[in-house]
Amino acid sequence: xxxxxxxxxxxxxxxxxxxxxxxxxxxxxxxxxxxxxxxxxxxxxxxxxxxxxxxxxxxxxxxxxxxxxxxxxxxxxxxxxxxxxxxxxxxxxxxxx
Numbered sequence: 001x002x003x004x005x006x007x008x009x010x011x012x013x014x015x016x017x018x019x020x021x022x023x024x025x026x027x028x029x030x031x032x033x034x035x036x037x038x039x040x041x042x043x044x045x046x047x048x049x050x051x052x053x054x055x056x057x058x059x060x061x062x063x064x065x066x067x068x069x070x071x072x073x074x075x076x077x078x079x080x081x082x083x084x085x086x087x088x089x090x091x092x093x094x095x096x097x
Contacts, residue, residue: 001021002019002021002039002046003037003039005019006019006039006040006041006044009044016045016095017043017044017045018044018045018046018047018094018095019044019045019046019047020047020049021046021047021048021049022049022050023048023051023052024051024052024053024054024067025048025051025067025068025070025071026054026067038074038077038078039074039075039077039078039080040078040079041075041078041079041080042078042079042080043079043080044075044078044079044080044081045080045081045083045094046071046075046080046081046082046083047083047084047085047091047094048068048071048082048083048084048085049085049088049091050085050086050087050088051064051067051068051084051086068084
């Protein structure tokens, strides 16, 4: 996921570094699997697109908001910029900057 995107964009020496995420942002890892590693995202923009809302999010919207906040924190602590876009029609405007 994110780590592969970081490695790929660094290897290609891309001038602009965007990582697009299509996900519900909920990590469901098997027991014993640890993915709590810090990201090095200086110069990266991570865009979560059309984040899927889970069934439980309707009953408790705070769960959805907490997932967004958790990922925003991870990205920003790694030095990156975090964005959420729910309307894919707006995506092209992100690359015109």
